[in-house]
Amino acid sequence: MDLTVTRDGHVTSPAGFSAAAVTAGIKPSGNPDMAIVVNTAGSAAAALFTRNKVVAAPVKVTRAAVADGTLRAVVYNSGNANACNGVAGDRDAEEIQSRAAAALDLDAAEVGVCSTGLIGEPMPMAEVRSGVDALAAGLGEDAEHGAAAAGAILTTDTCSKEVLVSGDGWSVAGMAKGVGMMAPSLATMLVCLTTDADVPAARLDAALRAAAEVTFDTLDVDGSTSTNDTVVAMASGASGVTPDAETFDAAVLAACRDLAAQLQADAEGVTKRVAITVTGAVDDGQARTAARVIGRDNLVKCAMFGSDPNWGRVLAAVGMAPVEMDPDHITVTFNGTPVCVDSAGAPGARDVDLSGADIDVQVDLGLGGHGHGTVRTTDLSHAYVEINSAYSS
Amino acid sequence: MDLTVTRDGHVTSPAGFSAAAVTAGIKPSGNPDMAIVVNTAGSAAAALFTRNKVVAAPVKVTRAAVADGTLRAVVYNSGNANACNGVAGDRDAEEIQSRAAAALDLDAAEVGVCSTGLIGEPMPMAEVRSGVDALAAGLGEDAEHGAAAAGAILTTDTCSKEVLVSGDGWSVAGMAKGVGMMAPSLATMLVCLTTDADVPAARLDAALRAAAEVTFDTLDVDGSTSTNDTVVAMASGASGVTPDAETFDAAVLAACRDLAAQLQADAEGVTKRVAITVTGAVDDGQARTAARVIGRDNLVKCAMFGSDPNWGRVLAAVGMAPVEMDPDHITVTFNGTPVCVDSAGAPGARDVDLSGADIDVQVDLGLGGHGHGTVRTTDLSHAYVEINSAYSS
Numbered sequence: 001m002d003l004t005v006t007r008d009g010h011v012t013s014p015a016g017f018s019a020a021a022v023t024a025g026i027k028p029s030g031n032p033d034m035a036i037v038v039n040t041a042g043s044a045a046a047a048l049f050t051r052n053k054v055v056a057a058p059v060k061v062t063r064a065a066v067a068d069g070t071l072r073a074v075v076y077n078s079g080n081a082n083a084c085n086g087v088a089g090d091r092d093a094e095e096i097q098s099r100a101a102a103a104l105d106l107d108a109a110e111v112g113v114c115s116t117g118l119i120g121e122p123m124p125m126a127e128v129r130s131g132v133d134a135l136a137a138g139l140g141e142d143a144e145h146g147a148a149a150a151g152a153i154l155t156t157d158t159c160s161k162e163v164l165v166s167g168d169g170w171s172v173a174g175m176a177k178g179v180g181m182m183a184p185s186l187a188t189m190l191v192c193l194t195t196d197a198d199v200p201a202a203r204l205d206a207a208l209r210a211a212a213e214v215t216f217d218t219l220d221v222d223g224s225t226s227t228n229d230t231v232v233a234m235a236s237g238a239s240g241v242t243p244d245a246e247t248f249d250a251a252v253l254a255a256c257r258d259l260a261a262q263l264q265a266d267a268e269g270v271t272k273r274v275a276i277t278v279t280g281a282v283d284d285g286q287a288r289t290a291a292r293v294i295g296r297d298n299l300v301k302c303a304m305f306g307s308d309p310n311w312g313r314v315l316a317a318v319g320m321a322p323v324e325m326d327p328d329h330i331t332v333t334f335n336g337t338p339v340c341v342d343s344a345g346a347p348g349a350r351d352v353d354l355s356g357a358d359i360d361v362q363v364d365l366g367l368g369g370h371g372h373g374t375v376r377t378t379d380l381s382h383a384y385v386e387i388n389s390a391y392s393s
Numbered sequence: 394m395d396l397t398v399t400r401d402g403h404v405t406s407p408a409g410f411s412a413a414a415v416t417a418g419i420k421p422s423g424n425p426d427m428a429i430v431v432n433t434a435g436s437a438a439a440a441l442f443t444r445n446k447v448v449a450a451p452v453k454v455t456r457a458a459v460a461d462g463t464l465r466a467v468v469y470n471s472g473n474a475n476a477c478n479g480v481a482g483d484r485d486a487e488e489i490q491s492r493a494a495a496a497l498d499l500d501a502a503e504v505g506v507c508s509t510g511l512i513g514e515p516m517p518m519a520e521v522r523s524g525v526d527a528l529a530a531g532l533g534e535d536a537e538h539g540a541a542a543a544g545a546i547l548t549t550d551t552c553s554k555e556v557l558v559s560g561d562g563w564s565v566a567g568m569a570k571g572v573g574m575m576a577p578s579l580a581t582m583l584v585c586l587t588t589d590a591d592v593p594a595a596r597l598d599a600a601l602r603a604a605a606e607v608t609f610d611t612l613d614v615d616g617s618t619s620t621n622d623t624v625v626a627m628a629s630g631a632s633g634v635t636p637d638a639e640t641f642d643a644a645v646l647a648a649c650r651d652l653a654a655q656l657q658a659d660a661e662g663v664t665k666r667v668a669i670t671v672t673g674a675v676d677d678g679q680a681r682t683a684a685r686v687i688g689r690d691n692l693v694k695c696a697m698f699g700s701d702p703n704w705g706r707v708l709a710a711v712g713m714a715p716v717e718m719d720p721d722h723i724t725v726t727f728n729g730t731p732v733c734v735d736s737a738g739a740p741g742a743r744d745v746d747l748s749g750a751d752i753d754v755q756v757d758l759g760l761g762g763h764g765h766g767t768v769r770t771t772d773l774s775h776a777y778v779e780i781n782s783a784y785s786s
Contacts, residue, residue, distance in 0.1 A: 053720045054712030054736065084708050086721075086737030119705025120738040225713045227705075298691070298773075299781055306782030312512025312620075315477050319447030320618050327446045328479075343447065344479030345513040380691075382778050388692055389699030389773075 002168060003247070005254050007262075009164020010146025013173045014196035016041030016236025020138040021148035024131025026079035026117070026124055032152035034131040035076040037192050038104065038139060041236040045071035046205035047112070048212055050229035056083030056119075057093035062112035062230060065097070069201030074112040074192060074232050075100045075132060076153045078177070082115040082123050083227040092123040096132060103136030114190050114230045116155055116177060150175035153190055156387060161262040165251045170197045170239035172251045176259040178267075188226035189216065189263060193255060197248055198237035207245075207252040208233045215256040218288065218375045219264055220295045264376050269384030272304045273358050274377050278318075280331075280364040281371030286323035288373030290365065293321040301380035307354040311339040318363055329366030335359060342366075395561060396640070398647050400655075402557020403539025406566045407589035409434030409629025413531040414541035417524025419472035419510070419517055425545035427524040428469040430585050431497065431532060434629040438464035439598035440505070441605055443622035449476030449512075450486035455505035455623060458490070462594030467505040467585060467625050468493045468525065469546045471570070474581075475508040475516050476620040485516040489525060496529030507583050507623045509548055509570060543568035546583055549780060554655040558644045563590040563632035565644045569652040571660075581619035582609065582656060586648060590641055591630035600642045601626045604649040611681065611768045612653050613688045657769050662777030665697045666751050667770050671711075673724075673757040674764030679716035681766030683758065686714040694773035700747040704732040711756055722759030728752060735759075 012019050018038045026033040039045075047066045049059050065071060075096055082089050093115075098108040115123075139145070150160040154177050161176040178189035193208070212231060233252070243251070264273055276295045281287035294300055297317035303310040311332045319327065332340035335356075339349035343366075378384075405412050411431045419426040432438075440459045442452050458464060468489055475482050486508075491501040508516075532538065543553040547570045554569040571582030586601070605624060626645070636644070657666055669688045674680035687693055690710035696703040704725045712720065725733035728749075732742035736759075771777075 052709060052712040053714075053718060054708045054723070055720070081705070084705055084733065084736050084738065086735060089737070119703075119709060120733070120742070122738075225709065227709050227712065298777075302778055302781035305778065308782065310512075312474075312477055315447045316445060316512060316618065316620050319445040319620065325446060327448070330447070340477065340513070342479060343477050344482070345477065345515075349513070380778060380782075382775055384691075385695055385698065385773055385775050385778055388695035389701065 003251050003254060004166045005258055006164050007162055009173050010143055010162055011037050011149060011173050011175050011192055011194045012141050012143065012146030013164050014171045014194045014236065016196050016238030017194045018139040018141045019145045019149040020135045020140065021152035022131050022134040022138065025127040026077055032148065033077055033079045034135055035149035035152040036073060036100065036135040037149060037194065038073040039234045039236050041238040043070040043072050043110065044199060044201040044204055044235040045069060046201055046208045046233045048208060048231040050226055052225050052227050054227050056081050056115060056228040057085060057089040058082055058113040058115045059228060059230060060090065061093045061097050062114065065109050065112050070110060071112050071232065071234055072106050072110040073100060073104055074114060075135065076114045076190065077128065078116050078153050078155050080115060080117040080121055080123055081119045081228050083119040085120065085122055088122060092125055096128060099129060099132045100136065103133060112232055116153065116188055116190055116228055119227060153177040157266055159266060161259055163255050163258040165254045167243055167247060167251055170241040170243060171195065172255045174255045174259050176263055178263040189229050191231040191259060193233040196236045196239035198240060198242045199235050199248060203245065203248065204233050204235050207249045210249060211253040211256040215260040219260050220292055220375050220377045264378065267378045269381045269387050270378040271381050272379035274304050274361060274379065275374055276361045276377065277372065277374045278363045278365065279372040280367050280369055282324050282367060282369045283371040284373050287371040288375065290318055290321040290323050291373050291375035294318055294363065295375040295377035298380055304359055305379035305381045309334050309339055309350060309352040309354055311349060314361065314363060315340065315343060324367060326366035331364040331366065333362040396644050396647060397559045398651055399557050400555055402566050403536055403555055404430050404542060404566050404568050404585055404587045405534050405536065405539030406557050407564045407587050407629065409589050409631030410587045411532040411534045412538045412542040413528045413533065414545035415524050415527040415531065418520040419470055425541065426470055426472045427528055428542035428545040429466060429493065429528040430542060430587065431466040432627045432629050434631040436463040436465050436503065437592065437594040437597055437628040438462060439594055439601045439626045441601060441624040443619055445618050445620050447620050449474050449508060449621040450478060450482040451475055451506040451508045452621060452623060453483065454486045454490050455507065458502050458505050463503060464505050464625065464627055465499050465503040466493060466497055467507060468528065469507045469583065470521065471509050471546050471548050473508060473510040473514055473516055474512045474621050476512040478513065478515055481515065485518055489521060492522060492525045493529065496526060505625055509546065509581055509583055509621055512620060546570040551659055554652055556648050556651040558647045560636055560640060560644055563634040563636060564588065565648045567648045567652050569656055571656040582622050584624040584652060586626040586645065589629045589632035591633060591635045592628050592641060596638065596641065597626050597628050600645040603642060604646040608649040608653040612657055613685055613768050613770045657771065660771045662774045662780050663771040664774050665772040667697050667754060667772065668767055669754045669770065670765065670767045671756045671758065672765045673760050673762055675717050675760060675762045676764040677766050680764040681768065683711055683714040683716050684766050684768035687711055687756065688768040688770035691773055697752055698772035698774045702727050702732055702743060702745040702747055704742060707754065707756060708733065708736060717760060719759035724757040724759065726755040
């Protein structure tokens with residue numbers, strides 16, 4: 001297995017893909033706000049969606065379109081989520097789909113639609129219609145077009161998120177946007193993966209699901225979950241190469257892992273990247289549940305913001321996790337230094353240095369089990385409150 | 394039923410109780426940090442404790458002491474939670490209990506112990522021993538002694554919390570402390586109720602449980618739950634009056650409701666008091682679960698801080714609640730104004746004024762069910778982050 005991972009690539013890096021981006025006028029800022037990615041050589045596709053019961057119109061449209069394992073294009077817009085817009089929102093999403101399909105000479109069911117932005121605002125369809133037409137007229141396969149697409153899907157992101165995983169004669173690339181609401185598994189997160197590997201939809205779907213379970217699904221910024229989360233993967237087959245399953249899975253995993261790390265690093269208001277690993281659990285599921293409960297605890301997250309080795313809050317948080325544990329034999333380690341042994345403070349615990357941007361928290365539940373799991377979260381900072389208290393108005 | 398509720402009362406207002414407070418030297422601030430409440434005329438008692446699996450030493454001690462339905466005194470300290478201190482912590486809690494008992498000429502099993510403060514710090518037992526002795530020597534039945542006790546249990550509270558509910562010849566009084574971590578049911582919350590009604594422990598227990606379920610249990614400031622939460626109720630019988638069950642339950646409920654309102658109003662960093670009521674659910678339990686999910690959502694709480702009528706976040710939050718709902722027919726009302734009807738925005742929704750300190754959120758799940766429930770929470774403010782990022786260091 002010989003794979004190289006770099007951030008110097010775009011969704012157009014794999015053969016058989018073109019992209020475009022435009023400023024349609026959806027965002028008041030005047031920044032680019034629409035993008036498209038087109039699979040010009042194949043149609044195999046897979047997708048994952050938010051687990052929220054309240055889903056945006058574009059999620060309904062894309063879920064139906066990809067049900068047969070095919071997509072030839074995905075239209076993106078930022079600045080408006082087209083969520084909670086009732087029947088009018090559904091109609092708008094369908095119109096975006098059918099208008100893009102007509103412009104590209106495709107069937108409507110071959111086009112996916114992804115939106116991100118404010119919930120509950122009607123889509124400015126005059127601008128969107130012109131935007132769709134401009135996207136179809138402006139497609140290109142070069143790096144500039146790919147990079148432009150990655151920029152046009154951003155909302156409060158501070159930078160583009162792209163990755164390229166290269167194999168022997170084939171590659172997997174991806175772009176992502178996402179900031180807050182990255183939980184409990186996907187969240188105001190849009191991801192588009194492209195590959196020129198010659199793989200069927202079922203292979204793509206299996207690789208994507210396995211990778212998401214240990215990457216996007218374990219990112220938990222604030223416990224909130226978006227109505228719009230969508231991860232799409234498209235395979236063009238244009239390389240003519242069919243990698244073995246193990247190598248292909250590894251490439252998709254590497255792409256998802258790197259994009260998830262970029263999402264975590266650019267989460268809303270983040271000043272710390274916190275990895276919480278739980279061991280000694282009955283099974284991996286319980287370990288991950290416990291890690292998630294700790295990672296969502298606002299008191300733990302505030303302590304991380306303050307670089308405060310307040311391990312008592314970790315114990316108070318894990319004690320509420322609905323999993324088996326030995327309350328008298330819990331161990332907590334901060335950045336490799338034991339701060340709590342057998343549920344009591346270790347010498348020097350208050351002096352552990354958490355001033356760096358990366359904090360590693362390890363919690364052993366004391367059961368001697370082999371279950372383990374990791375959740376990645378962030379601190380709770382003034383900037384998080386600032387960004388999220390002044391978003392819609 | 395003729396009950397009057399006032400905040401001009403103390404745990405010593407009902408006949409048969411004495412109290413004391415001292416500055417033992419546990420708090421670096423030099424503020425009062427130990428208190429005691431003694432039932433001089435009876436022994437009936439009931440108590441509720443945190444649901445956290447990780448419990449502080451005093452919780453273990455008090456849980457065992459009250460198991461037989463009796464307590465004659467409760468010793469309080471602030472400034473140190475005596476949680477996660479291992480075997481030494483257990484031993485310290487037991488010593489506080491037995492030392493107070495000896496000073497008051499009681500059995501150890503007649504004394505409860507409650508602690509609040511930092512987790513994982515050894516108890517400064519030299520100071521605590523002197524404090525226990527001073528408490529026993531300084532008891533008094535007047536208002537000053539009651540008020541002093543209410544002040545000595547505070548941590549980051551900004552004010553004392555007391556209540557007096559007067560019936561015909563008898564009364565129920567209470568004091569409370571609590572700020573953050575008030576969830577999901579009790580949390581770094583200590584409450585002491587006293588009554589001179591002549592009621593057995595079973596009656597007291599039933600009244601306390603019923604009242605807590607709809608008051609303390611529905612307060613949810615930050616989703617975190619303390620290792621130390623304890624609500625104790627003691628009855629002296631000194632009035633010689635046995636109220637009918639309905640009136641007694643109503644008095645206990647009134648006391649708990651008023652103390653819960655005081656706790657909510659003084660929660661860490663609060664600038665808004667938010668009541669979230671869910672209707673149209675299958676049953677009351679599902680309604681309360683949905684209300685709790687909304688009340689814990691950081692994006693909703695940040696919007697409240699910003700006085701931002703961003704109802705889309707309420708929909709995104711409720712969509713993750715593990716309850717039945719009709720995702721296309723959810724209604725949201727802010728301060729009486731419908732902002733979302735059939736899961737889509739209502740005209741004028743963005744103009745609703747949320748600038749006041751009290752915000753009322755009503756969510757109907759669209760099932761036509763009769764299930765309803767209310768959870769009280771607060772906003773997520775800069776002050777919350779400030780207080781909680783600089784607590785231990």
